[in-house]
Amino acid sequence: MSTTHTITLASTREQFECREGETVLKAMSRLGRKGIPEGCYSGGCGVCEIRITAGQCRRGKMSREHITVEAEQAGAALACRVFPESDLTIEVTGKLHRNIHRGAPTFAELLLARSSSR
Ligand code: FES
Numbered sequence: 001m002s003t004t005h006t007i008t009l010a011s012t013r014e015q016f017e018c019r020e021g022e023t024v025l026k027a028m029s030r031l032g033r034k035g036i037p038e039g040c041y042s043g044g045c046g047v048c049e050i051r052i053t054a055g056q057c058r059r060g061k062m063s064r065e066h067i068t069v070e071a072e073q074a075g076a077a078l079a080c081r082v083f084p085e086s087d088l089t090i091e092v093t094g095k096l097h098r099n100i101h102r103g104a105p106t107f108a109e110l111l112l113a114r115s116s117s118r
Pocket residue numbers: 025037039040041042043044045046047048078079080081
């Protein structure tokens with residue numbers, strides 16, 4: 001049985017599952033949004049910048065051109081190099097922000113969906 005962790009987007013409270021050993025970016029790609037970067041997945045291009053606001057994770061090697069030591073200490077990371085070890089709450093920043101939020105339900109829509117499913 002594989003373990004999964006729940007990733008929450010802080011801005012919309014939208015959630016998706018990330019399997020053990022899978023990167024946040026790979027799991028995020030299952031949201032099906034246009035413009036989620038494909039190709040690099042190696043911490044080199046910097047398009048998948050996020051900020052981790054809660055939870056534990058393991059981080060692979062990331063380009064210091066995109067994530068400085070100070071930024072990393074403040075929670076910044078590249079989603080393609082983040083392997084969750086618990087549920088995470090993240091903010092999508094930089095170039096990825098517009099793409100991941102395009103077509104996303106608003107916070108109000110999520111609340112409405114939750115209340116109508118009860
Ligand atoms: S996809 Fe290039 S750094 Fe993450």
